[in-house]
Amino acid sequence: MEDSSASNGVSSSSGITDVTDLERYHVNGIPETAYYVPGFISEEEEAILLQRVYESPKPKWTQLSNRRLQNWGGHPHAKGMIPEDLPLWLQLCASKIAKLGIFGEKIPNHVLVNEYLPGQGIMPHVDGPVFFPVITTLNLGSHAVINYYTPADSTSAASSPTEKPLSDSTYQDVTEVEQPLSETQKRLDPRLVFSLLLQPRSLLIVKDDLYTRYLHGIYAVKEDVLDNKIANLKVCDKEVGTVMKRDTRVSLTIRLAQNTSKFKMSFFKTK
Numbered sequence: 001m002e003d004s005s006a007s008n009g010v011s012s013s014s015g016i017t018d019v020t021d022l023e024r025y026h027v028n029g030i031p032e033t034a035y036y037v038p039g040f041i042s043e044e045e046e047a048i049l050l051q052r053v054y055e056s057p058k059p060k061w062t063q064l065s066n067r068r069l070q071n072w073g074g075h076p077h078a079k080g081m082i083p084e085d086l087p088l089w090l091q092l093c094a095s096k097i098a099k100l101g102i103f104g105e106k107i108p109n110h111v112l113v114n115e116y117l118p119g120q121g122i123m124p125h126v127d128g129p130v131f132f133p134v135i136t137t138l139n140l141g142s143h144a145v146i147n148y149y150t151p152a153d154s155t156s157a158a159s160s161p162t163e164k165p166l167s168d169s170t171y172q173d174v175t176e177v178e179q180p181l182s183e184t185q186k187r188l189d190p191r192l193v194f195s196l197l198l199q200p201r202s203l204l205i206v207k208d209d210l211y212t213r214y215l216h217g218i219y220a221v222k223e224d225v226l227d228n229k230i231a232n233l234k235v236c237d238k239e240v241g242t243v244m245k246r247d248t249r250v251s252l253t254i255r256l257a258q259n260t261s262k263f264k265m266s267f268f269k270t271k
């Protein structure tokens with residue numbers, strides 16, 4: 001008999017069922033809380049998810065200057081979000097992640113699909129306040145190295161007090177803020193605190209300050225040279241100096257948007 005959940009994406013069962021198990025995946029040696037779960041999904045599940053992403057209607061894609069994306073679950077806005085139901089294949093992903101207990105009793109309701117060709121990246125930014133302060137990323141197709149930078153409001157010597165915080169990548173003005181990618185990267189490099197290698201099929205979970213205050217970004221390069229800033233190199237069984245060629249990477253950023261109904265009411269009141 002065919003397993004309908006598998007044909008729609010990921011099976012909702014998982015070997016990891018509670019937060020106690022999750023502690024095994026805690027990333028050590030970094031100042032904030034992150035979990036890196038290698039092999040969170042199988043190769044079959046990865047292939048099905050990629051198939052679902054690429055069979056989505058063309059208008060679902062938004063082309064940005066250095067990547068393209070699909071937004072599922074409603075459009076985030078500084079004041080909240082009008083929710084839309086996730087398609088079944090994403091609901092299954094969200095349920096599997098919810099079983100880890102990291103969203104309390106809730107199930108994530110928003111998914112951002114980002115596609116990066118080799119040489120593409122995302123400039124350092126913080127995600128918006130619309131979301132519950134846990135961010136989960138499912139990695140498909142290729143690796144990436146994600147960099148974390150000290151917060152713009154940090155008192156560290158490297159940060160400039162005149163600097164404006166960067167906008168949320170999911171906001172409408174993203175195309176404008178993404179133009180000066182290399183300039184921004186150069187300016188922020190002294191503030192790089194640590195990086196994480198994200199292998200295909202892994203799940204990354206970051207929380208609290210790492211989510212709300214640190215900036216995160218991915219270099220726009222065709223290959224990554226692994227260095228000792230990468231906190232999970234050992235877990236990934238990799239060595240400093242290894243060169244990893246990028247292929248096309250698809251990431252699913254799976255989050256819980258809050259205050260959705262409140263926004264709905266005030267939205268209609270102002271019309």
Ligand SMILES: O=C(O)CCC(=O)C(=O)O
Nearest residue numbers: 112114127137169251253
């Ligand atoms: O692709 C990633 O892992 C990062 C995506 C991201 O930071 C975002 O969409 O806000």
Ligand SMILES: [Fe+2]
Nearest residue numbers: 126127169216
């Ligand atoms: Fe982000």
